[in-house]
Amino acid sequence: MQRLSEFKYENETIGDMASLEWQVQTQGEITLVEAQVTSAYETQVRLESALSPVWAPRTQGVPVEGWDKTGYETTVGRNETVAVGFASPAEPVEPPLELIEQEATEGAPGDSESQPSSRDLLRTLGDSRPPRDITPKRESATQQQTEPVERQPESTQPPALQSWFDAIENRIEVAERLATPSDATEARAVIAEHGGIERIQRLDAQLAADEKQLSALKKRQTALLDRLATTDIPVRTLERLE
Amino acid sequence: MILAVTGGKGGVGKSTVSYNLGMELDAVVIDGDLGMADLPAGHGPDLHDVLAGRATPLEAVDESGPVALLPCGRTLAGTRAADPTALTKTVRTVASEYDRVVIDSPAGLRCDAGLPLLAADACLLVTRPTKPAVIDALRTRELARAIGTPLARVICNRAPANNDNCNRLGTTLGAPVTTVPESPLVARAQRSGQPVHAIAPDSEPAQAFASLADAVEQMRIDTATGATNE
Numbered sequence: 001m002q003r004l005s006e007f008k009y010e011n012e013t014i015g016d017m018a019s020l021e022w023q024v025q026t027q028g029e030i031t032l033v034e035a036q037v038t039s040a041y042e043t044q045v046r047l048e049s050a051l052s053p054v055w056a057p058r059t060q061g062v063p064v065e066g067w068d069k070t071g072y073e074t075t076v077g078r079n080e081t082v083a084v085g086f087a088s089p090a091e092p093v094e095p096p097l098e099l100i101e102q103e104a105t106e107g108a109p110g111d112s113e114s115q116p117s118s119r120d121l122l123r124t125l126g127d128s129r130p131p132r133d134i135t136p137k138r139e140s141a142t143q144q145q146t147e148p149v150e151r152q153p154e155s156t157q158p159p160a161l162q163s164w165f166d167a168i169e170n171r172i173e174v175a176e177r178l179a180t181p182s183d184a185t186e187a188r189a190v191i192a193e194h195g196g197i198e199r200i201q202r203l204d205a206q207l208a209a210d211e212k213q214l215s216a217l218k219k220r221q222t223a224l225l226d227r228l229a230t231t232d233i234p235v236r237t238l239e240r241l242e
Numbered sequence: 243m244i245l246a247v248t249g250g251k252g253g254v255g256k257s258t259v260s261y262n263l264g265m266e267l268d269a270v271v272i273d274g275d276l277g278m279a280d281l282p283a284g285h286g287p288d289l290h291d292v293l294a295g296r297a298t299p300l301e302a303v304d305e306s307g308p309v310a311l312l313p314c315g316r317t318l319a320g321t322r323a324a325d326p327t328a329l330t331k332t333v334r335t336v337a338s339e340y341d342r343v344v345i346d347s348p349a350g351l352r353c354d355a356g357l358p359l360l361a362a363d364a365c366l367l368v369t370r371p372t373k374p375a376v377i378d379a380l381r382t383r384e385l386a387r388a389i390g391t392p393l394a395r396v397i398c399n400r401a402p403a404n405n406d407n408c409n410r411l412g413t414t415l416g417a418p419v420t421t422v423p424e425s426p427l428v429a430r431a432q433r434s435g436q437p438v439h440a441i442a443p444d445s446e447p448a449q450a451f452a453s454l455a456d457a458v459e460q461m462r463i464d465t466a467t468g469a470t471n472e
Contacts (some may be wrong), residue, residue, distance in 0.1 A: 042428075115390045118327035121356040125385075128277060128326065128354035135322040 018043050018076060020099040024092045034085045039076040046100040047072045051088035055241050060127045061234060062119050071097070075230040132232050168210050175207055244333055244343045245269075245458065246362035246391065249369055250378030252349035255399040256368045257281055259422070259451075260346035260434055263366075264309045265437035266455030269342035274332060274358045277321050279314035281346060282307065282435045290315035292332050293324035299335040308440055311398075312336060312369035326357055333361040349378075351385055359386050364394040364461070367415060372399055376414065383415055393417045394461050397407040397454065400424040421452040422447055 018039035025032045047112055048071040056067035066074045067086075076082050116124070177190055178200065194200055257273075257280035264271035264448040273281040273289060287297035289312055303312050315321070337343045347358040357367055365386050369379035376426045379396070386393055396419045403423065408458035422428075425447045431438045438448040466469040 031424055115360060118330050118357055118360060121360055125351060125353040125356045128348070128350070128352035129322050129324070130277070130318050132322060135319045197296070199331045 250382035273314035283313035310363035
């Protein structure tokens with residue numbers, strides 16, 4: 001992560017006006033902006049982003065209350081600091097945010113006694129839909145077209161693993177032939193073919209080691225699969241923001 | 243008039259009450275259980291399709307059965323693709339055409355249980371006269387209060403004969419109670435996709451659903467403000 005800048009901005013003409021501090025960082029192609037607004041008195045502020053689009057923080061897949069497409073609105077209490085952060089795929093800009101103080105209005109959003117919105121409910125009560133990773137994929141022509149092109153066929157194994165599996169498979173084939181000789185002549189032929197009984201003893205030891213490694217791999221694989229099952233990139237959310 | 247039939251606990255009879263009340267009120271019953279639908283489904287578009295934008299609310303209403311029904315899909319992929327926040331608009335569209343709508347809500351306290359309450363003018367709380375069911379009904383009542391949906395009535399479902407608990411529920415939950423007695427007729431009707439009225443109109447449960455519908459009609463639920471007046 002590259003830290004680009006830290007900055008503090010205060011309007012000096014009015015001593016007690018709300019102040020804004022920010023930090024801009026980049027991570028890969030993503031710009032991360034953190035900001036703190038401090039005020040000596042209660043005030044309603046809007047932080048207008050200079051970066052577009054704004055990837056607002058989300059709860060249950062819904063933007064946190066106060067965020068819209070271009071910025072964030074909130075009320076800062078007397079002598080309080082409000083910290084916010086957002087991401088954007090845009091290039092970093094200085095300053096990343098503009099602080100706009102707004103006239104205090106009665107019945108600020110969220111304070112009213114009216115019914116909450118559907119999105120408020122989703123945010124508060126949580127999404128009841130099943131996670132993406134347990135929903136079966138439907139194979140249809142249209143879906144295949146929309147799949148990312150860089151997607152690898154699932155059967156492909158990493159090359160290193162492939163050659164290791166091949167080697168084990170060869171050893172097992174030999175072992176199977178040794179285990180089920182149809183007669184003594186064939187058994188002797190196999191022993192001779194594999195360089196005598198000592199080589200076969202070493203093969204036996206190697207197969208025992210293979211078995212250990214394979215079961216260790218299985219454990220690792222299961223653990224990774226479990227982790228994978230609980231990881232979910234919010235692609236839908238990200239697509240909507242794009 | 244939009245009513246949400248809710249209750250918190252699963253298996254207390256929300257779908258049965260919704261279906262039978264829908265029959266008595268001549269309402270469209272929307273199967274709002276997005277994850278685990280209970281009411282019979284046809285072959286047409288369903289609520290998943292509507293919430294995913296693949297069908298309009300009105301074309302998903304199936305009028306072929308004894309009760310007009312907007313069924314819900316049963317696939318995980320359908321549940322995943324449906325946008326639950328589109329429910330409010332869907333319900334209002336159906337109500338603008340059919341006037342009376344009963345939403346069969348899912349169990350639990352997640353957003354899929356909250357959204358029918360948000361869409362409704364009033365809610366009916368279904369419970370059984372057992373401690374776990376009443377505890378969940380209390381939680382759901384709190385959710386309805388937080389959302390601002392008035393509680394119109396409590397239904398004490400599958401009550402054994404001479405059970406005092408049902409009468410006490412009114413005080414506990416703060417609304418008048420309709421008691422629906424335990425009866426094999428209800429289960430038999432539900433299995434054959436019929437309201438009890440259709441197979442035994444003079445039976446005790448059929449009478450109970452009819453009196454529930456009368457009570458709801460007399461409440462004059464104000465669809466504009468969502469307030470109830472008795």
